[in-house]
Amino acid sequence: MLKNILSRGRSRxxxxxxxxxxxxxxxxxxxxVALTAVPASGQTTTSEAAPTAKVAYSTKQIxxxxxxxxGQLAGASQKVATIEAKKEAAAKKxxxxxAAAKKxxxxxxxxxxxxxxxxxxEVKKSYPNNLDGWIREAxxxxxxxxxxxxxxxxxxxxxxxxxxxxxxxxxWDINAINGIPSKGLLQVIPPTFEAYHVAGTSKNxxxxxxxxxxxxxYAADKYGTxxxxxxxx
Numbered sequence: 001m002l003k004n005i006l007s008r009g010r011s012r013x014x015x016x017x018x019x020x021x022x023x024x025x026x027x028x029x030x031x032x033v034a035l036t037a038v039p040a041s042g043q044t045t046t047s048e049a050a051p052t053a054k055v056a057y058s059t060k061q062i063x064x065x066x067x068x069x070x071g072q073l074a075g076a077s078q079k080v081a082t083i084e085a086k087k088e089a090a091a092k093k094x095x096x097x098x099a100a101a102k103k104x105x106x107x108x109x110x111x112x113x114x115x116x117x118x119x120x121x122e123v124k125k126s127y128p129n130n131l132d133g134w135i136r137e138a139x140x141x142x143x144x145x146x147x148x149x150x151x152x153x154x155x156x157x158x159x160x161x162x163x164x165x166x167x168x169x170x171x172w173d174i175n176a177i178n179g180i181p182s183k184g185l186l187q188v189i190p191p192t193f194e195a196y197h198v199a200g201t202s203k204n205x206x207x208x209x210x211x212x213x214x215x216x217x218y219a220a221d222k223y224g225t226x227x228x229x230x231x232x233x
Contacts, residue, residue: 153227
């Protein structure tokens with residue numbers, strides 16, 4: 001039949017129906033060929049794919065990468081630790097400096113307080129302008145300079161030497177003859193007054209307090225204390 005159709009097609013053009021018939025026959029032929037490839041068991045067989053070549057792996061690069069990462073992490077940790085250590089050291093230093101400054105400020109404040117108290121005490125403390133006041137003020141100064149002498153010992157020698165007159169002067173003894181008469185409450189000659197003058201007192205030999213302090217300083221050097229003096233010295 002196919003042969004007849006083809007032979008007739010040579011003489012005239014094939015109709016649409018004939019073309020469709022030829023296409024159908026071609027399809028059936030392809031199916032028949034495919035079915036002949038199927039085994040009798042009904043199972044299809046496929047050829048195995050060519051084996052894939054094995055890939056060679058190396059642990060060296062992995063180790064190097066691991067070591068590199070580990071090293072970077074260790075370096076970063078060390079930097080962080082260093083920064084933290086510096087911060088801690090700076091904080092400790094700042095705290096120490098603050099404590100030292102606070103201590104110094106407290107020390108200065110204490111010193112200033114003592115100084116102010118001393119100044120207030122000096123302002124408040126006053127002595128009467130008489131023999132009793134002169135002796136007590138002189139002893140206060142002597143105490144600061146470590147010069148010995150009791151109130152009684154000083155008073156006793158003043159009464160013997162000048163009778164308590166701060167302007168007394170001896171113009172008849174050997175000192176007067178030599179041009180250096182004894183002056184003041186304890187009859188001190190000018191060279192002795194200058195040699196044993198105590199800082200903080202008047203440099204005027206007639207000043208009663210300065211006269212007492214210088215005389216007691218001299219007596220302490222020569223006799224141990226004014227208390228040991230019972231006659232002209």
